[in-house]
Amino acid sequence: MTSETSQQLFHIDSAVEKIADNHWRGHIADGWGIMGVPNGGYIMAIAAKALSAALPHKDPLTITAYYMSPTAPGPVDCHIDVLRTGGTTSHGIVRLEQGGELKVHFVAAYTELDNLEGETQILAEHPPVPAYGSCMAFPHLPGLDFMQRVTQRIAPEKMNSMMGKPTDDGEWLGWIEFSEATPLDVFGLLVFADGFPPPVFTLYGPGGWVPTLELTVQLRAKPVEGPIAVRFRSNFLTNGMVEEDGELWDSEGNLVAISRQTAKYRKPK
Numbered sequence: 001m002t003s004e005t006s007q008q009l010f011h012i013d014s015a016v017e018k019i020a021d022n023h024w025r026g027h028i029a030d031g032w033g034i035m036g037v038p039n040g041g042y043i044m045a046i047a048a049k050a051l052s053a054a055l056p057h058k059d060p061l062t063i064t065a066y067y068m069s070p071t072a073p074g075p076v077d078c079h080i081d082v083l084r085t086g087g088t089t090s091h092g093i094v095r096l097e098q099g100g101e102l103k104v105h106f107v108a109a110y111t112e113l114d115n116l117e118g119e120t121q122i123l124a125e126h127p128p129v130p131a132y133g134s135c136m137a138f139p140h141l142p143g144l145d146f147m148q149r150v151t152q153r154i155a156p157e158k159m160n161s162m163m164g165k166p167t168d169d170g171e172w173l174g175w176i177e178f179s180e181a182t183p184l185d186v187f188g189l190l191v192f193a194d195g196f197p198p199p200v201f202t203l204y205g206p207g208g209w210v211p212t213l214e215l216t217v218q219l220r221a222k223p224v225e226g227p228i229a230v231r232f233r234s235n236f237l238t239n240g241m242v243e244e245d246g247e248l249w250d251s252e253g254n255l256v257a258i259s260r261q262t263a264k265y266r267k268p269k
Contacts (some may be wrong), residue, residue: 009180010149010188014042016050022080024050028073028098035143037070040212040261041194042146045187047094047106050078052187055090055110059186063108064216071096071103088115113186113222122255127231127247129173130155138162138197141206150195151179151227161202170199170234177227184223192228193217193246193259199234200242200265207268210242215261226251240265 013029026046032038044065052058081093094106129135135153139162154162154174161167176192178184198210229249234242246259 008182010045010178010182010191014045014049014187016046016053016078018053019077022054022082024053024078024080026050026076026078028071028076030073031145031149033073033143033145036072038073039146039191039194040065040067040215041191041217043067043071043076043096043104044106044194044215044217045190046076047078047096047104048108048187048190051080051092051094051106051108051110054080054082055092056085057088057090057110057112059111059113059222060190060217060219061089061109061111061113062216062218063106063190064214066105066214067103067212068105069101069103071098074098076103088112113219116221124247126249126253127173127229129175129229129231129249132175132227135174146195149179150191151175151177152196153227154196158202162197162206164205166205167202170202172196172199172202172230172232174230175227176230184225184228186219186222189219189223189228189248189257190217192230192248193257194261196230196232198242198263198265199232199244200237203237204267209266209268210263213262213264215259217257217259219257221250221254221256223248223250223256224252224254228256237265 016024016026019025032042077097079095083091090110096104138152176195231247242265244261248257250256
């Protein structure tokens with residue numbers, strides 16, 4: 001691997017090319033999987049780049065994915081429907097297909113984040129994430145190739161949940177960044193919004209099956225360079241269904257993204 005490739009790994013692995021009008025193609029790379037299934041945030045980034053190329057506005061403002069069937073490493077086709085283009089916001093749909101089968105359906109609104117202006121009120125406190133150097137690296141468990149692509153550091157008091165001693169609080173606090181020296185942009189934030197283990201693991205320990213059904217990410221600002229502080233929390237597990245709420249803050253303390261996803265949870269047998 002050349003030095004340039006090493007430094008731009010995510011950008012290369014999420015790149016798309018135009019095939020025809022409203023048709024872009026990407027390639028799901030090896031190394032982004034969880035037990036063989038590519039990470040949902042990484043898949044979202046590929047689709048988001050295709051829509052960015054198709055719309056006059058380039059930054060996702062909010063994007064929602066409905067995951068219908070697992071993807072796999074290999075070529076993937078992004079079919080675009082442009083719904084509306086306006087002065088400050090555009091809307092579109094991406095149908096992400098693999099082998100002729102619809103895998104993920106995306107609906108999104110795009111804007112230019114640098115041009116956003118208006119009132120600002122932050123009514124929630126910045127999450128109490130310990131300093132980066134005080135946090136601990138997640139253990140690299142078998143089958144979690146994705147954890148080689150990103151560096152995840154967790155607040156020390158939360159680590160017991162990954163060691164089979166659940167903290168029972170439904171919350172992760174920590175930091176995340178790409179393992180390679182990759183410049184961070186809004187598409188990287190989409191990966192990070194799905195970049196920690198499910199918070200339900202703090203109730204039952206690591207393991208089980210937690211497939212994502214739906215993921216929404218709202219982008220609020222472009223991040224400055226440096227690791228991203230995160231809080232992911234689940235408050236309600238009912239009849240095997242669980243939500244996950246996320247906050248992402250850049251290294252200067254700016255809120256850059258919020259997320260929510262819906263997932264199933266099945267305890268290991």
